Amino acid sequence: xxxxxxxxxxxxxxxxxxxxxxxxxxxxxxxxxxxxxxxxxxxxxxxxxxxxxxxxxxxxxxxxxxxxxxxxxxxxxxxxxxxxxxxxxxxxxxxxxxxxxxxxxxxxxxxxxxxxxxxxxxxxxxxxxxxxxxxxxxxxxxxxxxxxxxxxxxxxxxxxxxxxxxxxxxxxxxxxxxxxxxxxxxxxxxxxxxxxxxxxxxxxxxxxxxxxxxxxxxxxxxxxxxxxxxxxxxxxxxxxxxxxxxxxxxxxxxxxxxxxxxxxxxxxxxxxxxxxxxxxxxxxxxxxxxxxxxxxxxxxxxxxxxxxxxxxxxxxxxxxxxxxxxxxxxxxxxxxxxxxxxxxxxxxxxxxxxxxxxxxxxxxxxxxxxxxxxxxxxxxxxxxxxxxxxxxxxxxxxxxxxxxxxxxxxx
Amino acid sequence: xxxxxxxxxxxxxxxxxxxxxxxxxxxxxxxxxxxxxxxxxxxxxxxxxxxxxxxxxxxxxxxxxxxxxxxxxxxxxxxxxxxxxxxxxxxxxxxxxxxxxxxxxxxxxxxxxxxxxxxxxxxxxxxxxxxxxxxxxxxxxxxxxxxxxxxxxxxxxxxxxxxxxxxxxxxxxxxxxxxxxxxxxxxxxxxxxxxxxxxxxxxxxxxxxxxxxxxxxxxxxxxxxxxxxxxxxxxxxxxxxxxxxxxxxxxxxxxxxxxxxxxxxxxxxx
Numbered sequence: 051x052x053x054x055x056x057x058x059x060x061x062x063x064x065x066x067x068x069x070x071x072x073x074x075x076x077x078x079x080x081x082x083x084x085x086x087x088x089x090x091x092x093x094x095x096x097x098x099x100x101x102x103x104x105x106x107x108x109x110x111x112x113x114x115x116x117x118x119x120x121x122x123x124x125x126x127x128x129x130x131x132x133x134x135x136x137x138x139x140x141x142x143x144x145x146x147x148x149x150x151x152x153x154x155x156x157x158x159x160x161x162x163x164x165x166x167x168x169x170x171x172x173x174x175x176x177x178x179x180x181x182x183x184x185x186x187x188x189x190x191x192x193x194x195x196x197x198x199x200x201x202x203x204x205x206x207x208x209x210x211x212x213x214x215x216x217x218x219x220x221x222x223x224x225x226x227x228x229x230x231x232x233x234x235x236x237x238x239x240x241x242x243x244x245x246x247x248x249x250x251x252x253x254x255x256x257x258x259x260x261x262x263x264x265x266x267x268x269x270x271x272x273x274x275x276x277x278x279x280x281x282x283x284x285x286x287x288x289x290x291x292x293x294x295x296x297x298x299x300x301x302x303x304x305x306x307x308x309x310x311x312x313x314x315x316x317x318x319x320x321x322x323x324x325x326x327x328x329x330x331x332x333x334x335x336x337x338x339x340x341x342x343x344x345x346x347x348x349x350x351x352x353x354x355x356x357x358x359x360x361x362x363x364x365x366x367x368x369x370x371x372x373x374x375x376x377x378x379x380x381x382x383x384x385x386x387x388x389x390x391x392x393x394x395x396x397x398x399x400x401x402x403x404x405x406x407x408x409x410x411x412x413x414x415x416x417x418x419x420x421x422x423x424x425x426x427x428x429x430x431x432x433x434x435x436x437x438x439x440x441x442x443x444x445x446x447x448x449x450x451x452x453x454x455x456x457x458x459x460x461x
Numbered sequence: 462x463x464x465x466x467x468x469x470x471x472x473x474x475x476x477x478x479x480x481x482x483x484x485x486x487x488x489x490x491x492x493x494x495x496x497x498x499x500x501x502x503x504x505x506x507x508x509x510x511x512x513x514x515x516x517x518x519x520x521x522x523x524x525x526x527x528x529x530x531x532x533x534x535x536x537x538x539x540x541x542x543x544x545x546x547x548x549x550x551x552x553x554x555x556x557x558x559x560x561x562x563x564x565x566x567x568x569x570x571x572x573x574x575x576x577x578x579x580x581x582x583x584x585x586x587x588x589x590x591x592x593x594x595x596x597x598x599x600x601x602x603x604x605x606x607x608x609x610x611x612x613x614x615x616x617x618x619x620x621x622x623x624x625x626x627x628x629x630x631x632x633x634x635x636x637x638x639x640x641x642x643x644x645x646x647x648x649x650x651x652x653x654x655x656x657x658x659x660x661x662x663x664x665x666x667x668x669x670x671x672x673x674x675x676x677x678x679x680x681x682x683x684x685x686x687x688x689x690x691x692x693x694x695x696x697x698x699x700x701x702x703x704x705x706x707x708x709x710x711x712x713x714x715x716x717x718x719x720x721x722x723x724x725x726x727x728x729x730x731x
Contacts, residue, residue: 100555101540101551
């Protein structure tokens with residue numbers, strides 16, 4: 051990547067302007083041969099710059115013909131590189147920072163650290179410690195916590211611990227405050243909509259701008275639709291921890307083609323496209339039924355990013371073999387360890403979708419889900435300049451946040 | 462005049478671009494000596510712009526010391542509208558070359574005082590020392606820029622109401638809906654272009670053939686404003702075969718025979 055410097059122009063804002071040339075950018079759902087202009091961490095409209103300010107670039111960066119795509123956004127990640135966000139014993143802020151720094155390599159520029167079903171003490175201690183903040187050289191930006199639980203179904207708890215699962219009781223909104231404490235740094239909450247009182251909770255959370263997701267649930271389609279009408283807009287790892295699709299009651303899966311979704315709203319759904327947690331045929335069914343709603347998530351556990359072999363993580367011993375993480379000595383899967391860029395590549399290969407669709411499933415769609423597409427998840431003028439450079443096989447070669455290079459592959 | 466006849470659109474575009482390139486290079490522009498170029502918009506010059514971009518990108522030609530003056534702009538169309546001439550010039554030319562933004566000049570169709578804007582444009586041209594080479598096209602009704610039939614042949618930059626013919630011809634850029642085409646425009650006058658040291662008119666396609674015939678084989682007439690250039694000492698008309706369809710065989714043969722000589726003008730300079 052070469053740089054060429056021009057004599058600095060006196061623009062309206064004295065901030066330097068960088069022009070990324072020789073790249074194919076993802077804009078308006080297509081890869082196009084266009085330059086990307088950045089100033090003060092945001093994407094700049096070069097035509098306005100030219101005519102309004104008579105400005106031009108201070109620096110040009112040659113992208114060597116690579117793809118330039120919006121940075122990936124991971125809305126479900128439980129940890130990685132040995133760090134588990136839900137472990138009470140750890141210094142959460144340090145753990146989140148460590149993971150944030152290391153996922154830059156996977157092209158992730160923003161994420162939602164996820165907490166599985168935990169005791170109240172964990173929420174009260176952890177949530178205030180990590181605020182929503184932008185990324186940079188220090189690591190990917192934090193968009194807010196994803197609280198996966200504890201208001202979930204006992205029957206579909208998956209790997210969550212039974213003793214911390216809760217219901218809403220008589221005053222659901224009060225229970226919410228009691229269990230979680232402050233909701234200031236929360237972006238997403240996963241709950242089971244069949245629980246009594248859930249509708250009040252869904253409305254309360256949506257009213258605060260928090261995305262409500264349905265998951266770890268035995269809800270039927272009708273209960274799921276009611277939750278959507280109250281504002282729920284996401285499905286946590288589709289197919290996993292919910293009733294299987296049945297042709298007379300499709301359950302939560304039926305939301306993908308439900309006709310009860312209020313006009314103008316979209317139901318998004320998370321998919322762990324690691325080739326392990328969902329059969330590729332199931333991935334294709336979901337994708338073909340509702341392509342616009344597909345959101346790639348890693349749902350990564352602490353073992354993600356660790357080399358193959360045995361690792362002791364908290365109370366467990368995990369064995370990593372390729373893309374599988376087993377409870378050591380067994381064939382029981384202990385969670386996902388695929389990285390986001392691996393998920394994007396696998397999704398493209400398994401679904402046969404276009405490069406643009408694969409990239410959008412990890413950037414535009416999560417941004418739309420969280421209601422932040424006015425500044426993230428795309429390369430529109432005015433959006434934050436969070437992006438990656440990728441080769442034609444969608445391997446990340448460099449990651450940028452606010453226009454600054456924050457990670458680069460070794461040559 | 463020199464009438465340059467090439468086989469097709471691509472060849473005509475390339476010839477024109479090479480001519481412009483050579484003119485700029487021979488002038489040897491520098492920080493004290495800018496080359497002033499008048500420029501058109503529309504589908505005709507697109508091929509020529511593409512070639513000029515190519516020469517710029519491969520290092521043959523720099524626009525660092527070139528000043529440009531566009532012929533016209535619609536009135537009342539937002540500057541960032543995809544069909545404004547500002548957008549056209551940015552997307553098809555300026556964004557691909559190394560021109561300095563303050564050296565480009567396009568009339569502002571949203572200026573508060575349009576007359577003042579037109580007069581100021583004329584002053585900018587004078588301040589730049591006049592235009593070295595003005596490149597233009599021709600409308601099917603024989604107009605140059607938006608100097609519609611009936612425009613004075615000594616006119617200056619001013620506001621013009623567009624003729625029905627012109628609006629219909631431009632409807633293709635507004636989804637075929639001619640009610641969306643702006644009805645007024647700011648345009649350089651015939652006189653303004655005549656003041657240039659040299660004028661090059663690009664004319665391609667059979668639909669322009671009749672206008673070309675009227676412009677060069679009939680008399681000077683304000684109904685076919687391009688005919689004014691019969692009285693300019695240095696005019697070059699660059700066309701393709703189709704544009705010559707309404708000319709006399711004798712005219713075409715004469716100028717085709719001259720191509721041997723005229724082609725020397727576009728040879729690469731060493």
